[in-house]
Amino acid sequence: MENDNLKNDAVGGLKLGWSDFAALRHLPHGKHTWYEGTPEELLQLVRIGWPHRKPGLGRKDLTQVVVVPVEPDRFVGNTVLVDEETVLHAHWDRRQRGEDAFIRVTARGPREKSTFASVVLYSAETLTENGGTRSGDYDWEVVCLLAGAAQTEPMDPLTMARNMLEKHGGTYAPYSALEFAEAIYYWSCRATAHVEKSLD
Numbered sequence: 567m568e569n570d571n572l573k574n575d576a577v578g579g580l581k582l583g584w585s586d587f588a589a590l591r592h593l594p595h596g597k598h599t600w601y602e603g604t605p606e607e608l609l610q611l612v613r614i615g616w617p618h619r620k621p622g623l624g625r626k627d628l629t630q631v632v633v634v635p636v637e638p639d640r641f642v643g644n645t646v647l648v649d650e651e652t653v654l655h656a657h658w659d660r661r662q663r664g665e666d667a668f669i670r671v672t673a674r675g676p677r678e679k680s681t682f683a684s685v686v687l688y689s690a691e692t693l694t695e696n697g698g699t700r701s702g703d704y705d706w707e708v709v710c711l712l713a714g715a716a717q718t719e720p721m722d723p724l725t726m727a728r729n730m731l732e733k734h735g736g737t738y739a740p741y742s743a744l745e746f747a748e749a750i751y752y753w754s755c756r757a758t759a760h761v762e763k764s765l766d
Contacts, residue, residue, distance in 0.1 A: 582609055582687070583704035587662065592711045594642075597672065597761050599680075599711040602640040611636040612685050612708070622686060623721050624729070624739030630692040631737070632706070638683035641713035645756045646673035655760050665735040668724060673757035680713035688737070695737045720749035 584605055591598045601608045615634040622631030646652065652673050659670040687706040694700060701707055712719050726749060728736035 580705040581703065582612060582706050583702045583708070584609075585688070585693070585707040585709050586701040588708045588710060589701075591661075595761070597644060597758050599644045599713045600642050601711060602642065608636075608685070608708070608711075612687070615685075622739070623726070623745060624741045630689055631739075632687050633712075634685045634687065636683050636685055638680045638713055641680040641683040641711070643677050643680045643713040643715075644759050645678050645714050646675040646759050647678055647715075648673050648675075648755050648757055652757075653760075654757060661735060666728075666733055671757050672760035674760045677759050678715045678756075681715055682717045682719075683711070683713040686710040686712065692737055696732050697734065698737065716752070720745070720752040722753060723749045 589605070592600045594600050594602070612634050615636045619628060619632040619634045621628055622633050625631050648654070652675050655672045655674075656669055657672070658667055660667040686709050688709045690700055690705055690707070692698075693707060723746060725736075726739075726741050726746060727733075729739050730736075730741055732738050
């Protein structure tokens, strides 16, 4: 999907758009959360929720990373609640070319119902940290879609580590030991939904 096809929108004079990273990851029936409307409709939801945005995990203000709550209708989450009968798969993976690889554990089973949803956006300045790039002439870019059973879903601990250690593809944030512990505990009984063929 070409980012040029994802129209930007303005909120109080700010230009919003999709990052190429998010546009390629959040595809229907993939291993990540997706939205069943159009990219433009999602930006409209962000515009509506913008006044209620909060700082992203590890951030102290609204200047770098924000999490915008949106209506969960038409969102499909990517997590499976694991129990003793869940079939798990482990495989070698990486988020995008040039980043360190890792072991991803996926689970066969029904995805958790999306009773909450939010959209994570990075500011233009934050996107260029640690060798990063922008995807267009936007003030803020959609980087991640979140949807699931928790109102505030903890970030994946590996993503937190990538950010805090400033690994390629990460943007620094000073997470606390408590934030790491809460994330590890939350994700200890969940896994990404298993799909036979990766779409990213």
